[in-house]
Amino acid sequence: MILVTGATGNVGSELVRILGELLGGTGEEVHALSRSGSPAGLPANARAVAGDLNQPESFAASLAEARALFLLPGYENMAATLAAARAGAAERVVLLSGGSAGGGDLTNAVSRYMIESETAVRESGLPWTILRPRMFMSNSLEWTEQLRQGDVVRAPFADVRAAVVDPYDIAACAAVALIGADHEGRIHTLSGPESLLAADRARILGEVLGRELHFEGVPDDEAYKEMSARMPVPYVDAFFSFYVDGTLDESGVVDTVREATEREPRTFRQWAEAHADAFR
Numbered sequence: 001m002i003l004v005t006g007a008t009g010n011v012g013s014e015l016v017r018i019l020g021e022l023l024g025g026t027g028e029e030v031h032a033l034s035r036s037g038s039p040a041g042l043p044a045n046a047r048a049v050a051g052d053l054n055q056p057e058s059f060a061a062s063l064a065e066a067r068a069l070f071l072l073p074g075y076e077n078m079a080a081t082l083a084a085a086r087a088g089a090a091e092r093v094v095l096l097s098g099g100s101a102g103g104g105d106l107t108n109a110v111s112r113y114m115i116e117s118e119t120a121v122r123e124s125g126l127p128w129t130i131l132r133p134r135m136f137m138s139n140s141l142e143w144t145e146q147l148r149q150g151d152v153v154r155a156p157f158a159d160v161r162a163a164v165v166d167p168y169d170i171a172a173c174a175a176v177a178l179i180g181a182d183h184e185g186r187i188h189t190l191s192g193p194e195s196l197l198a199a200d201r202a203r204i205l206g207e208v209l210g211r212e213l214h215f216e217g218v219p220d221d222e223a224y225k226e227m228s229a230r231m232p233v234p235y236v237d238a239f240f241s242f243y244v245d246g247t248l249d250e251s252g253v254v255d256t257v258r259e260a261t262e263r264e265p266r267t268f269r270q271w272a273e274a275h276a277d278a279f280r
Contacts, residue, residue: 002178003066003085005053007032008039010138011096014171015070020046022175031062056081064088068178071095073117082124092127092184094177096170099132099189100238100248108241109234127184129177133170134191134250135162137271140201147279151213153202156227157243158217161251163191164201166266173260188256193265195251201268208272209279220244 002019006012012032019030020043030046032039037050051059053075063069063084068091071081082093101114121128143153170190177183196204199215206213218226220240227236242248257265 001029001031001062001065001067003031003033003049003059003062003069005033005070006072006096007048008034008036009072010136010167011170011174012070012072013039014168015174016046017041017043018168018171018175019178020044022179031066033059033062053081056084060084063090066090068092068094070174070178071117071121073097074113075117078117078120079124082120082126086124086126090126092129092178092181093121093124094129094131094174095121096174097130097132099134099250100242101130101132102187103247105247108238108247109232110238110242127181129183129185130187131170131173131177132187132189133165134189135164136170137164137166137192137201137266137268138275139164140205140272141275141278143202143205144279147209147211147213151206151211152216153198153205153213154216154218155198155202156218156220156223157239158198158215160243161195161197163193163195163251163253164268165190165192165257166271168271169257169261169265173257176260183260188260189254190256191250191252191254191265192257193253193267195253196268204269205272205279208269208276 004012004015007016016030016032031049032042032046033049033051037048039048049059049062056077067089069085097114097118100111101118105111118130146153173190202213202215
């Protein structure tokens with residue numbers, strides 16, 4: 001059995017479906033872990049499991065049975081989760097991390113939880129693979145409410161380029177690493193095929209939707225206030241460090257998705273076409 005944590009998330013939900021297809025007919029199951037234990041649309045060989053990643057004892061049975069597990073970063077008791085998996089049937093672990101972990105800055109709140117999660121995985125005694133994707137294409141779903149109200153998209157960090165990556169491609173790389181041993185001990189940076197500004201994404205999305213969208217950059221002072229109203233200030237400071245101070249560069253395109261999956265990574269236009277209904 002392969003255990004997928006965060007099974008209702010952008011990456012986890014895609015990963016469950018991909019593994020369901022790859023493992024179909026093999027007799028091997030996928031356990032889809034979420035807090036509710038009821039993710040929708042599971043493949044026939046997947047089973048919903050309820051559990052809290054902060055409390056590994058809440059899904060102890062799945063941890064004991066899993067031959068491989070996909071983990072999200074930033075949870076308490078990561079070492080205990082990994083120890084339970086190692087004491088069971090686990091042969092490998094794949095961790096979803098981020099590019100800022102490579103900088104080693106423990107004063108940055110976002111980087112810190114990723115660095116600490118990577119350290120726990122490396123020290124677990126299990127064969128591991130770490131994925132460090134660029135900015136998710138699915139971050140554009142934050143614009144859905146704006147587009148229900150009009151044709152203007154407002155977003156912060158307007159001058160920041162990112163080689164945004166489709167969560168489907170992240171999941172596809174995770175699936176390859178979970179099923180075979182070829183990626184053990186490797187850190188993979190993942191990107192999409194093109195480096196885009198937020199305005200580029202808005203333009204492409206408008207073309208897909210058949211609407212003429214207008215992009216407006218949110219000034220930094222306004223963005224800081226808006227973000228502080230919906231997330232802890234240390235995390236806001238982390239993002240401003242990344243995208244205003246320039247401590248994180250996600251603009252570079254890399255070939256890892258193609259090398260791992262033997263196909264080209266999806267473009268933002270393809271992602272927009274697949275998710276167009278969410279904006280209508």
